[in-house]
């Protein structure tokens with residue numbers, strides 16, 4: 631029986647996973663995907679940042695896909711399998727903080743899942759600007775590279791040619807066999823990431839002999855936390871810009887990722903804000919839907935977050 635191919639998109643916070651996912655979903659490939667998105671923050675932002683498509687998007691919040699919500703993943707996958715034929719493949723975007731091992735393990739140790747789905751490839755997006763620091767301080771960032779069958783060395787516009795060569799060397803030291811593609815904005819021919827048939831259990835077992843053992847224990851950098859803030863009243867765009875610039879300039883080393891969907895006063899379009907350390911960008915997107923309450927929401931993920939100060943700062947962005 632044909633098993634449904636599953637692609638796992640991983641990579642550290644802000645590397646370009648959603649950008650890649652949106653590329654896959656908007657390209658004309660004649661395939662239908664079921665999409666599973668998992669995020670670390672408490673409020674669903676990632677799900678909203680995925681382009682609107684005919685595909686079904688399953689959201690798994692409040693936890694890391696590799697720990698607490700793995701049961702959810704199994705439930706979603708088994709539910710999907712009952713509706714086989716309605717889609718050709720499954721895409722799973724993990725949080726940037728996930729160790730991909732337990733996600734991959736799901737496809738080998740859960741009998742139901744194993745019978746009906748096969749892990750096609752682990753695709754890891756790497757942020758050329760930040761990966762050297764992450765390789766030094768994050769076990770998850772290393773695991774994401776070690777597990778990859780395909781690597782997008784992304785954000786080439788933010789690194790020099792020498793940086794990229796050096797980074798490729800660092801990646802090779804962790805993973806000798808993955809295909810590495812240099813990309814900007816996760817632009818890549820989709821046949822380089824999908825339908826690869828690339829996942830190789832023997833390779834994984836060679837560096838992680840415990841891989842198939844149920845109850846594989848792993849730990850997280852639990853000094854990383856997230857805070858989600860919401861505002862019911864519209865915000866003042868200038869106040870917000872001044873505040874977020876000063877926060878990211880002063881605390882951007884600790885704030886690994888920030889993102890939000892904001893309602894500015896006198897604006898009918900949603901403003902999408904994105905930050906990765908000190909770098910940020912933002913854009914008006916589609917109009918707020920008539921039945922969509924215009925609630926601004928923003929999430930910060932990082933270390934040493936000063937929650938009261940962030941809260942007070944965000945509240946002060948309200949339009950007077």
Ligand SMILES: Nc1nc2c(ncn2[C@@H]2O[C@H](COP(=O)(O)OP(=O)(O)OP(=O)(O)O)[C@@H](O)[C@H]2O)c(=O)[nH]1
Pocket residue numbers: 641642643644645646647648649650676725726755784785786787788813814815816887904905906911
């Ligand atoms: N300069 C630059 N920015 C990029 C590139 N690729 C993505 N970005 C930007 O980086 C930010 C994060 O991109 P996402 O695709 O949301 O990253 P992600 O890995 O899904 O982020 P998380 O889900 O929060 O871990 C966005 O503002 C993107 O527009 C690139 O090649 N160059």
